[in-house]
Amino acid sequence: MKTSTTQDVFRILLGSMMTLAGIGHLTFQRDEFQVQVPRWLPTDSEFIDFVVIASGVTEILLGLALIFLIKYKVKIGLFLGIFFILIFPGNISQFTNGVDAFGLDTDLKRLIRLFFQPVLILWALWSTGAITYLKNLKTSSYEFL
Secondary structure: OOOOHHHHHHHHHHHHHHHHHHHHHHOOOHHHHHOOOOOOOOOOHHHHHHHHHHHHHHHHHHHHHHHHOHHHHHHHHHHHHHHHHHHHHHHHHHHHOOOOEOOEOOHHHHHHHHOHHHHHHHHHHHHOOHHHHHHHHHHHHHHOO
């Protein structure tokens, strides 16, 4: 799937941000990510730490894949969009439980952050050409009818 230079720049930027966030999961922001794990999941510290580590490794892999696996960028964009949906409950949990992390120390800041998740999903899909791919898939499926 051909993408524009602007899309490529934003794809690489998102990949870099994902890689840095993943590193943060494993190191300097680990405590903050732990408080975002939804409270409806098991609450023992080993499980919470596993969730943070697993999501961090996933973010690093997706970030690096966005940057370097250009041939698979559409699939990676789709996977990243799904990943952003899957981690959204952590953001909701942070809001509903009033948990301070990442400078989000008021209910208003935590609420505003919730509206950025759809932006990240669209960013992943747009910058990789996945939106165009999905539109073409939809169009081609109607041709068979």
